Amino acid sequence: MILRCMLVAMLVAGVAGCASVESTGGAGGASQVSVETFAHRVASPYLILYWNCARPSPDLLRLEGVARNQWSAAEVRSVAFELVGVNARDRTVSAVSGEARDFVIRTGGASPFLLSLRPVGGEARFDLYYQYQFSGGEQMDALLAGPPMPPPKLLAQVDRYLIRDVCSESLHRAR
DSSP, X not given: OHHHHHHHHHHHHHHHHTOOTTSBOSTTOBOOOOGGGOSEEEEOSSOEEEEEEEEEETTEEEEXXXXXXXXXXXXXXXXXXXXXXXXXXXXXXXXXXXXXXXXXXXXXXXXXXXXXXOOOSOOOEEEEEEEEEEEOTTHHHHHHHSSSOOOOOOOOEEEEEEETTTTOSSSSBOO
């Protein structure tokens, strides 16, 4: 009986580990998004970003995408974005900020984001800054090394990245 319960538990864990981007993004529920629909992709150590740029009108730039924690055992928290319009002299002339929908993105999870920028004119390109916090990958080692006690609290690390010319037709292509 115990062997059967263990076998069922391993089977459930295996199926959960094979979940696709349509799995839950964390605290906020399911993200029904397929990465096949995005034209751009960039990977950092704990996240992969997929996105599309659209100009629904001449005075609006929409950057819509998904942040995915594909393989990291560490929870990714507080994913924040800043989309900036930069002129020919590399000076910011327009900007908008936003966050991923879900505060926590667990292993295999994804969270959508949307940034809408109203260019003021003179933008030569658009750059995307993003940052996130991560922690938690080392906690299981602490539990296995000693008596069953809660592991020490680890300070979250913050990484910040820049994607230059985020809407380029030739850069950051997903395919």
